[in-house]
């Protein structure tokens with residue numbers, strides 16, 4: 001079991017499979033894209049599986065696959081099939097922008113993935129294009145509906161609310177969580193990697209007030225062991241849920257149970273710090289499992305008590321979200 005200096009049990013690994021993406025969301029990537037990692041810099045699937053097997057031996061039982069956009073990496077579905085055969089993993093989930101989702105839903109279902117996190121920041125075609133810089137709204141929304149009709153559950157919809165950009169849609173997302181079984185999760189914008197002039201920050205307490213003042217009260221939902229940091233609510237007779245992930249206004253560091261593995265083989269003890277521990281070098285040197293275990297233990301040992309990022313960008317994180325995975 002991995003336990004850090006502050007007695008937090010670490011059982012969750014978020015694995016970024018690629019730094020590449022088929023969108024350029026304004027809060028995550030510059031319009032021209034990022035300098036791409038070279039093929040040889042990215043951990044191969046067999047290297048990833050070895051690292052994950054070690055992590056599972058150490059008590060990791062929850063894995064999230066992210067990116068960049070995980071579906072743009074070749075062989076992703078075969079990788080998932082191998083991942084699902086590792087004993088000891090209780091929960092595998094995927095975060096995707098949904099652009100390629102429709103064509104892979106059958107494969108996902110057959111490989112045992114029954115729940116999804118899909119990021120969509122607008123229910124309006126024009127605003128979707130302004131945020132992502134691509135005209136894929138219909139494709140993404142069709143993927144979400146197809147997943148719902150196939151029985152994927154829960155379908156969590158990640159939405160970053162930005163003042164003056166998509167905050168006029170807060171109620172539309174609220175209504176969607178009433179009408180449909182989706183779990184809408186409002187994520188606070190984080191000033192990571194990109195030096196935006198105007199961060200457009202809007203706190204989740206402001207989002208919650210807008211929802212409650214216009215759509216009626218919400219009851220809190222009890223958190224389960226695999227829930228993560230979202231504070232969950234439900235409208236009276238709502239089919240879906242609302243969740244708030246408030247890393248900036250209400251940090252959840254004291255209960256943080258996660259490590260991140262980047263596509264280029266660095267373990268990040270904290271999303272909002274610049275600490276990294278290299279696991280690729282020992283891996284490619286042909287080290288024994290014991291050395292990889294020590295790398296994990298070191299990453300856990302240096303995990304900070306809390307992050308020191310606030311909305312003014314104090315202590316900017318160098319990596320961009322697309323190379324961390326969110």
Ligand code: SAM
Pocket residue numbers: 021027028066067068069070095096097117118119158159160187188189190191192321322324325326
């Ligand atoms: N491409 C996939 C997607 O968009 O779902 C997975 C990777 S993306 C980096 C993971 C999550 O991070 C997305 O939900 C995205 O909205 C969120 N994200 C990216 N940059 C962010 C930022 N600066 N602040 C808050 N959330 C951010």
Ligand code: SF4
Pocket residue numbers: 021022023024025028029067068069097119321322
């Ligand atoms: Fe791509 Fe996801 Fe970043 Fe948007 S948030 S640019 S979809 S990695």
